[in-house]
Amino acid sequence: MSNSLAQQLARPELLAMTPYQSARRIGGSGDIWLNANESPFAETEPSYNRYPEFQPDALIENYSRYSQLTPEQVLASRGADEAIELLIRTFCIPGQDSITICTPTYGMYAISAATCNVAVNTVPLTDSWELDPQLTDKLNGSKLLFICNPNNPTGSTLTPQQLEPIVAKLSQQCIVVVDEAYIEFSPELSMASLIKQYPNLVVLRTLSKAFALAGLRCGFMLANQGIIELAKKVIAPYPIPAPVAEIASERLTEAGVQIMKEHVAELNQLAAKFKEQVSVLEGVSNVYSSGANFILIRFNDQRWFNALGEAGIVVRNQSNVATLENCLRFSIGSRSEMKRLIETLQQIAKQQAA
Structure with a gap:
């Protein structure tokens, strides 16, 4: 063209x-x-x-x-x-x-x-x-x-x-x-x-x-x-x-771009750790690979979304999108936010297994 x-x-x-x-x-x-x-x-x-x-x-x-x-x-x-x-x-x-x-x-x-x-x-x-x-x-x-x-x-x-x-x-x-x-x-x-x-x-x-x-x-x-x-x-x-x-x-500027790259490196590390931790939870059907600052996860039902909301953690429910039933999208947050998120998910998994 x-x-x-x-x-x-x-x-x-x-x-x-x-x-x-x-x-x-x-x-x-x-x-x-x-x-x-x-x-x-x-x-x-x-x-x-x-x-x-x-x-x-x-x-x-x-x-x-x-x-x-x-x-x-x-x-x-x-x-x-x-x-x-x-x-x-x-x-x-x-x-x-x-x-x-x-x-x-x-x-x-x-x-x-x-x-x-x-x-x-x-x-x-x-x-x-x-x-x-x-x-x-x-x-x-x-x-x-x-x-x-x-x-x-x-x-x-x-x-x-x-x-x-x-x-x-x-x-x-x-x-x-x-x-x-x-x-x-x-x-x-x-x-x-x-x-x-x-x-x-x-x-x-x-x-x-x-x-x-x-x-x-x-x-x-x-x-x-x-x-x-x-x-x-x-x-x-x-x-x-x-x-x-x-x-x-x-x-x-050069300094601003360098700061961005440092933040990206940290978020990519947090994403990799989160993926590893959440993959072993019972009730998690699939943790999809991601090249972005979020991870899409498919769960066994919608109770996970509801439980996260009750715990004060807001994530994106993608279940209304064709082929994404029971999928939630998790943005990668700060270290403290991701720590609280995985702890909450672990607790939800235990409650559902009981």
Whole structure:
């Protein structure tokens, strides 16, 4: 796929559309700013009476350095969730086009499509949570294929060697969106380095997980410039609040990235220990491998979820998802939280065995 095909897949009305020209995108130089209908009164320190940059320079530069891409290949958004919707709004004509998802997977792909009146084509994962071997032949004309890797909620993973042939085969017909929200926990799986080679590849990222900034709502779309420029026509005029950009930029410095890596190493160790401890409990049917900061566990019934709630431990019940009956998803918490969790699970197991 070339950038010309990106334009071919884009909604036709978008191609001729001039994006909203906000005061910051138009720019200008001077020491008296009277072009954005802002208040002249700076009541905070630092001052927030002015609109932020459309795409804050420091944030884009720091993330492009971290992801080893160029600034032109990076778009900052309000979490990866906004990037999902941006892609659907950019490429899919409401009431006409579709996206493809591989279930079970992250629920926002389908919800974002539904809110845009875009159809969802579902190709279930195999029993071992691999992609359907015939996936590329089952897209039914979808313009976007969403693949979450590591996958939420299963934690299952795909290697670049498994994903690249799919991207290559679809290079003339479909944009492949690889959602790497959890990639810091399995960095060897990243597809970002292949973006330059495959213009139909989009990678989604977030600072919510490994960077411990979920409250900021800051994510990124990584893609070739043709796709980024189209998305810039759709995104809001000022998508990244100034405080968000300041905090996120600081966390993306060399020192901030090092802290993140240390936290990831600790969480991966805690996950391995938790998996070992919970696997031996009676009533645990399966503890699934995970490349993320959570572990999916299948129990013999729903009493485990209820008992955990009574003990004040909140986990994600996935039983309403097809093929995930009696499955609970456990985020990896702090050492003290995981200690209390395993002690509670051990107690529940004893009570059920009695």
